[in-house]
Amino acid sequence: MFGKVAIITGGASGFGRATALAFAREGTKVVVGDIDLPGARDTVAVIKEKGGEAECLQVDVTRSTDVEAMVKKAVDQYGGLDFAFNNAGVVGPAVGVVDTTEEDWNHVIATHRTGVCLCMKYEIPEMLKRGRRGAIVNNGSVTA
Numbered sequence: 001m002f003g004k005v006a007i008i009t010g011g012a013s014g015f016g017r018a019t020a021l022a023f024a025r026e027g028t029k030v031v032v033g034d035i036d037l038p039g040a041r042d043t044v045a046v047i048k049e050k051g052g053e054a055e056c057l058q059v060d061v062t063r064s065t066d067v068e069a070m071v072k073k074a075v076d077q078y079g080g081l082d083f084a085f086n087n088a089g090v091v092g093p094a095v096g097v098v099d100t101t102e103e104d105w106n107h108v109i110a111t112h113r114t115g116v117c118l119c120m121k122y123e124i125p126e127m128l129k130r131g132r133r134g135a136i137v138n139n140g141s142v143t144a
Contacts, residue, residue, distance in 0.1 A: 012039025
């Protein structure tokens with residue numbers, strides 16, 4: 001995957017960080033997007049310490065302007081987009097459905113569903129510019 005470009009959302013920790021590091025080990029240039037900017041910076045620092053290329057930015061995947069900016073950063077910085085791991089997620093409160101507020105519910109749904117949709121909305125056109133190759137993986141969680 002040397003010379004390819006990947007976007008990883010939720011790349012500040014967990015599966016996202018592990019995936020960003022794996023892509024970088026294979027020579028892929030990585031853009032890490034996460035609402036947790038210090039964590040995203042840590043992921044990028046590890047990639048760079050190991051000789052990889054990476055950038056990060058704070059992204060709330062429920063906001064189209066943030067998602068569009070993330071994809072634009074990948075394209076402007078590295079010339080295109082080949083892969084995406086749409087992994088940003090949140091865990092709802094562990095209070096049960098009766099005690100879950102509408103606001104909490106909407107936040108979980110917006111992150112897991114709307115976020116994935118927005119990411120693909122901006123990723124797919126850029127990937128198609130590179131030809132009909134590449135891959136998008138959308139990750140969800142049973143705990144959310």
